[in-house]
Amino acid sequence: MMTSLAHPHTHSEHSAEHHAGWARWLYATNHKDIGTLYLWFAFAMFITGGVMALCIRAELFHPGMQYWQPEFFNQLTTLHGIIMVFGAIMPAFTGLANWMLPLMLGAPDMAFARMNNWSFWLLPPAAALLLISLFVPGGAPAGGWTLYPPLSAQAGMGMDLAIFSIHLLGLSSIMGSINIITTILNMRAPGMTMLKMPLFAWTSLVTAYLLIAVAPVLAGAVTMLLTDRHFGTHFFNAAGGGDPVLFQHIFWFFGHPEVYIMALPAFGIVSQIIPTFARKPLFGYVSMVYATCSIAILSFMVWGHHMFAVGMPATAQLFFMFLTMLIAVPTGVKVFNWIATMWQGSMTFETPMLFAIGFVCLFTVGGFSGLVLSIAPIDTQMQDTYYVVAHFHYVLVAGALFSLFAAVYYWLPKWTGFMYHEGRGKLHFWWSIVWFNVTFFPMHFLGLAGMPRRIPDYALQFTDFNAVASVGAFCFGLGQLLFFYNVIHTIRGGVGPAPDKPWEGGNTLEWEVASPAPHHTWESPPDIELVRRGLIAQAVEHEEEGDAR
Amino acid sequence: MESRVISMQQKNQRLALKLALAALLMFGFGYALSPFYAAFCQFLGIDRANASLTSAGAALRVEFDVNVAPEIPVTMQALDGVQVAHAGGQVRARFLLRNESDQTVYLRALPSFAPVRAAGLLQKLECFCFNAMSLAGNEQREVTVVLMVANQLPPEMGAATLSYSLQKIDPGQLRAM
Numbered sequence: 001m002m003t004s005l006a007h008p009h010t011h012s013e014h015s016a017e018h019h020a021g022w023a024r025w026l027y028a029t030n031h032k033d034i035g036t037l038y039l040w041f042a043f044a045m046f047i048t049g050g051v052m053a054l055c056i057r058a059e060l061f062h063p064g065m066q067y068w069q070p071e072f073f074n075q076l077t078t079l080h081g082i083i084m085v086f087g088a089i090m091p092a093f094t095g096l097a098n099w100m101l102p103l104m105l106g107a108p109d110m111a112f113a114r115m116n117n118w119s120f121w122l123l124p125p126a127a128a129l130l131l132i133s134l135f136v137p138g139g140a141p142a143g144g145w146t147l148y149p150p151l152s153a154q155a156g157m158g159m160d161l162a163i164f165s166i167h168l169l170g171l172s173s174i175m176g177s178i179n180i181i182t183t184i185l186n187m188r189a190p191g192m193t194m195l196k197m198p199l200f201a202w203t204s205l206v207t208a209y210l211l212i213a214v215a216p217v218l219a220g221a222v223t224m225l226l227t228d229r230h231f232g233t234h235f236f237n238a239a240g241g242g243d244p245v246l247f248q249h250i251f252w253f254f255g256h257p258e259v260y261i262m263a264l265p266a267f268g269i270v271s272q273i274i275p276t277f278a279r280k281p282l283f284g285y286v287s288m289v290y291a292t293c294s295i296a297i298l299s300f301m302v303w304g305h306h307m308f309a310v311g312m313p314a315t316a317q318l319f320f321m322f323l324t325m326l327i328a329v330p331t332g333v334k335v336f337n338w339i340a341t342m343w344q345g346s347m348t349f350e351t352p353m354l355f356a357i358g359f360v361c362l363f364t365v366g367g368f369s370g371l372v373l374s375i376a377p378i379d380t381q382m383q384d385t386y387y388v389v390a391h392f393h394y395v396l397v398a399g400a401l402f403s404l405f406a407a408v409y410y411w412l413p414k415w416t417g418f419m420y421h422e423g424r425g426k427l428h429f430w431w432s433i434v435w436f437n438v439t440f441f442p443m444h445f446l447g448l449a450g451m452p453r454r455i456p457d458y459a460l461q462f463t464d465f466n467a468v469a470s471v472g473a474f475c476f477g478l479g480q481l482l483f484f485y486n487v488i489h490t491i492r493g494g495v496g497p498a499p500d501k502p503w504e505g506g507n508t509l510e511w512e513v514a515s516p517a518p519h520h521t522w523e524s525p526p527d528i529e530l531v532r533r534g535l536i537a538q539a540v541e542h543e544e545e546g547d548a549r
Numbered sequence: 550m551e552s553r554v555i556s557m558q559q560k561n562q563r564l565a566l567k568l569a570l571a572a573l574l575m576f577g578f579g580y581a582l583s584p585f586y587a588a589f590c591q592f593l594g595i596d597r598a599n600a601s602l603t604s605a606g607a608a609l610r611v612e613f614d615v616n617v618a619p620e621i622p623v624t625m626q627a628l629d630g631v632q633v634a635h636a637g638g639q640v641r642a643r644f645l646l647r648n649e650s651d652q653t654v655y656l657r658a659l660p661s662f663a664p665v666r667a668a669g670l671l672q673k674l675e676c677f678c679f680n681a682m683s684l685a686g687n688e689q690r691e692v693t694v695v696l697m698v699a700n701q702l703p704p705e706m707g708a709a710t711l712s713y714s715l716q717k718i719d720p721g722q723l724r725a726m
Contacts, residue, residue: 111561178568182561216572220579235583246586250579313593 028120029113030519031098036415037120038095039408045087045127046401047480052080054477057439059456061470063463073456074142075158079130081145082162085262086169087127089400093265094119094176096407097204099415101180103510103517104198106189106526111182119175126168133158133165144454146251149236149244153228160229163222170215177208177215184208189509189522191531195286196540198508202289203268206296210257210264213300218254221247245310252303260299262396264292266363266403267334270356273410274338276505277353278345281539284337291330291337298327308376309383317376324374328367335364350503351425355406358433359399366394369444384454387447393440398433405432405483412490413498417516420490428486431479438472507537609634609702611671613642613694614712621717622650623684628691634671634709640696644677644713651686655720658713660694667709670699681718 019027028034056076059067068076098116102109110116133140138156141147152159184205188197197205224235225247234240236247267288275282282288304312304320312320338360347353369391373379382388405428412420442465447453451462458466498515512530513521535541611634613627628643648654658678662668673679677692684690694711 112565115565174569174572178565178572181568182564185564186557186561212568212572213575216574216576217579217582220576220582224580224583243586246583249586250582253579253582 026121027117029109029117031102031110031113031116032415032517032519034110034116034120035095035097035099038091038098038123041120041123041127042088042092042095043484045083045091048127048131049080049083049088050477050480052076052083054473056080057470057473060458060466062467063458063460065457068456070456071139071142074144074454075134075140077454078141078144078147079134082130082141082166083127084396085145085258086166087123087130089262089396089404090169090173091123092404093204093207093262093400094173094180096200096265096269096404096411097176097180097208100411100510101183101201101204102187103414103513103521104201104508105184105187105192106509106522106531107183107187108520108522110179111187112179115175116179119172119179122168122172122175126165126172129161129165129168133161136161146248146255147222147225148251149225149228149247150238152225153236160226163226166222167219170219173211173215177211180204180208181212189525189528189531191528192535195289196535198268198538199271199282199285199288199292200265200268203264203271203292206292207261207264210261210296210299214254214257214261217250218258221250221254224250245307248307248310249303252306253300255306256303257296257299259392259395260295262400263363264295266359266400267292269403269407269410270338270359271334272508273352273356273406274341274360275538276410276503276507277350277356278342278347279505280341280345281537282337283340283343284333285538285540287333288337291333294330295327298323298330302327305374305376305379308379321374321376325371328371331367335360335367350409351420351422351429352406352410354426354429355402355409358429359402359406362394362398362402362433362436366391366399369394382447384452385447386443386451386453389453390440390443390447393443397440398436402432405429408483408487410503411510412487413502414510414513414515414517416491416494417498417514418490418492418494419496419498419502420486420494422495424482424486424489428479428482431482432476435472435476435479439469439476440472442466442469442472507534509534609636609670609698609706610708611640611642611696612708612710613644614710615644615715616712617715618717621654621656621715622652623648623654623656623715625713625715634696634698634702636698636702637700638698639674640671640698642694642696642711644692644694645689646684646692647689648684648687653683653685655681655683655718656715657681657718658715661712661714663710663712664706667706667711670702670706671696671709671711672699673697678713683720 025033025037028037055068056073059065059073098110101107130140136157138158140158141152141155141162143151143155143159147159147162184197184201224233227233228236228242234242236242236244238244271282271288302320302324304316305324308317308320342357349357369387373382373388373391409420409425412418446462446465446469449462451458451466500513500515501511502515503511509522509526509531510517512526512534532541536543611632613630613632615625615627617623617625624647626645628645629641632640632642634640646656657680660673660676660678662671673694674697675693675695677694682692696711
């Protein structure tokens with residue numbers, strides 16, 4: 001009886017599974033196939049954005065103009081930002097949510113399988129529009145990923161392509177979010193209450209709500225920009241009575257929660273991995289849930305800290321400054337809970353755990369530099385310098401990206417049915433963490449010394465640190481080929497078949513299905529005893545609580 | 550059983566519709582920020598492009614202040630230290646200068662408004678600060694400034710200060726002027 005309750009579309013909506021070859025992917029409605037598509041798309045975008053980053057670092061290796069015209073350099077920085085945020089990190093997290101949520105929640109699939117297909121297939125055209133913009137007259141948008149007018153209002157047609165691309169990306173995100181929220185709220189296995197869900201499900205849920213709240217606001221902002229450019233409106237045009245600063249307010253009303261859209265799923269992943277390899281339940285599960293929700297709520301109220309240098313009354317500066325500092329409290333709760341989880345645990349350091357610990361350490365560094373920037377008088381000095389570049393790369397590369405690497409290594413055995421090569425995985429981690437720091441740590445000093453961001457040339461005193469950062473970037477980039485090789489090697493058999501439960505400390509439901517996870521799982525929702533066993537192991541339910549049922 | 554299947558589908562669809570509606574509302578909210586923003590800035594008095602203005606006749610307290618550089622043997626006193634300016638009207642203020650030495654001194658007065666925005670609301674029609682001047686030994690002189698007040702005054706300003714700094718110049722500079 002529960003079977004049909006949990007998966008009403010099993011037979012009608014999986015006709016796509018009969019397709020073979022390319023049609024299997026084009027018509028995919030299975031959450032695992034779509035998750036795989038998302039992850040490969042994100043990886044392709046990661047490489048594309050990464051190559052752009054290397055082009056940027058090549059130019060900045062020496063002072064003076066070497067390889068690119070300044071206009072093209074600006075296009076590279078803009079596209080690198082947009083592609084990494086909207087093309088790589090966000091789809092990767094959606095891909096993980098697609099792959100793992102039904103497995104972790106005991107659901108047979110996502111709630112809306114066909115919409116899931118749509119939300120993925122909007123992404124390739126969006127990416128194509130962005131890349132095509134490089135080849136149109138005037139080139140790609142060159143006003144930075146924030147697309148501030150008046151620069152963006154005056155740019156060539158590449159800007160229009162970017163606006164349409166953002167519309168498609170936003171639509172995809174909203175559809176993906178609706179799917180995630182509906183799946184989590186309506187399709188959990190019996191016995192799994194909200195406060196007993198794996199933390200990755202919680203962070204995915206909160207992230208999806210954030211996206212529904214802010215992605216349309218960005219869509220509104222770029223639509224206003226579009227009508228300003230072509231239809232005579234004056235939302236942001238000062239000559240017509242508009243205000244370019246309004247764009248900044250609207251953009252950052254989206255943009256700051258967006259930062260947490262890229263951070264919260266990472267928190268969820270790390271909260272799954274650390275307990276597994278510490279062989280201890282997650283410390284303070286409920287406080288982690290509340291911290292996640294607090295961060296999400298606070299993220300709506302702090303957008304002004306991106307605009308301290310715009311000119312703002314002192315009262316408003318103080319308001320945004322103190323609220324921004326306040327976010328350090330729930331974030332600190334999370335960091336201390338992860339450390340407390342590891343404390344006196346029987347820890348082993350397989351690759352996912354290494355990446356998770358790397359995440360905790362470096363994300364904390366990024367958090368602290370964020371705390372520095374939250375102080376209005378300091379931010380006024382640091383605005384648009386490399387200190388900011390260093391800060392957000394510590395958060396987004398060592399934060400979001402490292403958590404994604406951790407997730408891939410953690411779940412790869414479940415996805416492929418094969419174990420990856422542990423030595424190569426560890427090499428990937430150590431290589432990445434060393435060269436990441438070589439790349440981005442010097443940027444703190446460059447920023448403190450006053451080097452502006454988004455410039456193709458710089459004063460001579462910045463040469464040494466820039467050279468170091470460029471060497472680091474190229475080595476870091478090279479290391480990602482090792483990651484690619486690792487994944488391909490694992491798909492082709494790796495070092496041998498993976499057991500159903502490759503990690504002894506894994507207690508969540510995905511470890512109860514075979515490796516590789518069959519095309520259809522949880523056709524019947526997991527037995528309530530199975531769910532309870534996992535919940536007890538994760539300490540979100542207690543033995544006596546279970547007996548009472 | 551079939552009815553329960555449908556009910557789950559319906560439950561999902563209902564939730565999806567609500568979420569889609571929320572997304573749509575947030576799209577509208579993005580647009581609504583435009584009028585909100587203008588109203589909010591006006592409310593806080595930080596709208597620099599279109600400052601909120603009262604109708605003619607509103608009053609503004611104008612204070613006159615003087616500073617004399619230490620090396621100058623001259624005293625300066627505002628005879629009308631505080632005036633009330635009415636929108637569209639004029640303000641006249643007198644200052645008394647006295648040379649305490651036997652020597653001729655050459656001077657100029659540098660005006661400054663606080664807040665700076667007041668400079669746009671109080672235009673100097675006539676001012677002793679327009680030209681440099683000389684004061685013979687022990688001479689005492691009354692000088693004047695006449696300000697034209699703007700037609701509309703922002704209520705949040707309340708008071709404005711016009712401050713003069715008296716500085717010594719070379720006699721050559723006086724002749725050059």
